[in-house]
Amino acid sequence: MKRITYPMVLDYVKDWGTWEIFREILQNALDAGGWDNVSIYAGSRLSIMNKAVLKEQDLLLGYSEKSEGSRGVWGEGLKLAMLVAVRNGMKPRIRSGNLRITAGVSEMFGQDVLVVYYRNDDYFDGTEITIDGWTGEDFRDKIIPPWDKRILLHTNQGDVLGMDEPALFADDLYVCKLEGYRFGYNLPELKLNRDRNLPDMWVVEPRLGFIWSRCQDVHMAEQLIRSAAGGHKEKNIPEWAMRVRHKKVWQEAWHNTFENAVVKLNDPVDDMAAYMGINAVDLGNVGVGLATILPNTGRAVEEKLMTPFDIAVDDENIFFLRKVAQKAGYKGAVLLADLPEDTGGMFRGGTIFINVKHSPEKQLATLLHELAHAIYGERDATAGMVDAVCKIASNLLYEVYNVQEE
Known part of the structure; x- marks a missing residue:
C-alpha cells in the first residue's frame, strides 16, 4: 500500500469541525455532477456518493482540474476534510474507480500529521466517501437542494428562502447568518475564499436586487415591500440593482400594500412631501430603485405644485x-x-x-x-x-x- 505524508499538523484549520468535513465532501460531489448524481447518508457513518472518479493526482495538495465557477477550486478541501475527521477520531475511507483510500496519523518532526494510504482494487463506478464513527448530523438546514421547500422564489440569479433565521447560501451550501434580513438567499457562483467566509455585503446586496428584479409573483413582491418598509436590511439593496422586468407585478403589489401612499426618494423632495401632508413610505434604497414605476414623492409634489396658485392683482x-x-x-x-x-x-x-x-x-x-x-x-x-x-x-x-x- 502506498502512502502520502502531508506536512500538516493535525491542529491545522483548528476551527473546522463536522460541518466543514460535510461541506467539503459534498461540494466536491456537487461539482462533479450536480444534485441528480449525489446521494447522502448520515447516521453512525457519513456516506456521500457521486458518479465521478478520482485520480491519484487528486491526492496532491493544491491540485484541481475544476472549471471556473465550481464551488471549490483550491485543490485542498478533501485533504483538509480527512485531516479534521482523523483529528476528531473518525475514520475516512474512499473507493473511487480503481482507487481505495484511507487516512490516519503519522509523525513528522515530533508532531502528529495527516497520512493517506492508497492502493488499487476492482473498479467501482463512481466515488463513495465514507466517514466511519461520524459524530456530526445530516446538516439538512445548511444545504439547499433544488427541491427544498424553503425556496419561495427561484430565478436564474438565485433563490429567495423562507427561514426562521435568514442565512446566506452560495451554490446551495451555507455561508453565514444574515442578521437583520427578512429572507435567506441562495446565490450561484458567489466567489468565496477557502474557508467560505462572507464576502463584502456590497458584493452580495446587488445580487439580491437581481433576484428580486425578476420576481413575477405579486405576493412575493408585496413581501419585499413590507420587509423594506419594516426596516429589514433588504432596504439596502442598491437602487441600480432593482432593474424590474415585470412592472405591473410591482405596481399591483404596491397598490395592495400601500394603496394611498407614495414611496420616498431619499431626496430633499421628501421633506417637501411631508410639508404638504403627502403620505410617503420609506423603503430605503430599494424604494428609490422602484420609484421609477411606483407613485413617489417627486411626482406627488409636482402634482401639488402644479395646482394653480392665486396671485394678487398688484403682485407683478x-x-x-x-x-x-x-x-x-x-x-x-x-x-x-x-x-x-x-x-x-x-x-x-x-x-x-x-x-x-x-x-x-x-x-x-x-x-x-x-x-x-x-x-x-x-x-x-x-x-x-x-x-x-x-x-x-x-x-x-x-x-x-x-x-x-x-
Whole structure:
C-alpha cells in the first residue's frame, strides 16, 4: 500500500469541525455532477456518493482540474476534510474507480500529521466517501437542494428562502447568518475564499436586487415591500440593482400594500412631501430603485405644485421673474408655490417653482439658482453651480447694459 505524508499538523484549520468535513465532501460531489448524481447518508457513518472518479493526482495538495465557477477550486478541501475527521477520531475511507483510500496519523518532526494510504482494487463506478464513527448530523438546514421547500422564489440569479433565521447560501451550501434580513438567499457562483467566509455585503446586496428584479409573483413582491418598509436590511439593496422586468407585478403589489401612499426618494423632495401632508413610505434604497414605476414623492409634489396658485392683482414680481427667465434663455414655466420657509424654490418636472412667501429680492436670487439647474443641469454645492449662476447673471447684466446704451 502506498502512502502520502502531508506536512500538516493535525491542529491545522483548528476551527473546522463536522460541518466543514460535510461541506467539503459534498461540494466536491456537487461539482462533479450536480444534485441528480449525489446521494447522502448520515447516521453512525457519513456516506456521500457521486458518479465521478478520482485520480491519484487528486491526492496532491493544491491540485484541481475544476472549471471556473465550481464551488471549490483550491485543490485542498478533501485533504483538509480527512485531516479534521482523523483529528476528531473518525475514520475516512474512499473507493473511487480503481482507487481505495484511507487516512490516519503519522509523525513528522515530533508532531502528529495527516497520512493517506492508497492502493488499487476492482473498479467501482463512481466515488463513495465514507466517514466511519461520524459524530456530526445530516446538516439538512445548511444545504439547499433544488427541491427544498424553503425556496419561495427561484430565478436564474438565485433563490429567495423562507427561514426562521435568514442565512446566506452560495451554490446551495451555507455561508453565514444574515442578521437583520427578512429572507435567506441562495446565490450561484458567489466567489468565496477557502474557508467560505462572507464576502463584502456590497458584493452580495446587488445580487439580491437581481433576484428580486425578476420576481413575477405579486405576493412575493408585496413581501419585499413590507420587509423594506419594516426596516429589514433588504432596504439596502442598491437602487441600480432593482432593474424590474415585470412592472405591473410591482405596481399591483404596491397598490395592495400601500394603496394611498407614495414611496420616498431619499431626496430633499421628501421633506417637501411631508410639508404638504403627502403620505410617503420609506423603503430605503430599494424604494428609490422602484420609484421609477411606483407613485413617489417627486411626482406627488409636482402634482401639488402644479395646482394653480392665486396671485394678487398688484403682485407683478412673478411676471418680472418670468421675463428674467425668458431673457436667460429658459423656455419653461415659472410658478409661485407654497413652500416651506427654508426652501427658496425648486426645479422639477421642467418647471421652476419659487416660494411665494419670500421677498422679491430673495425670489430673484432663487430664480438665478434654479435657472442654473434648468439650463446647465448643475447640482447644488458645486463649483459648476457657482459658475453657472455667475454666467446667467453676467449675461443678464450685459443685455440690460446694452439695452440702456441703445
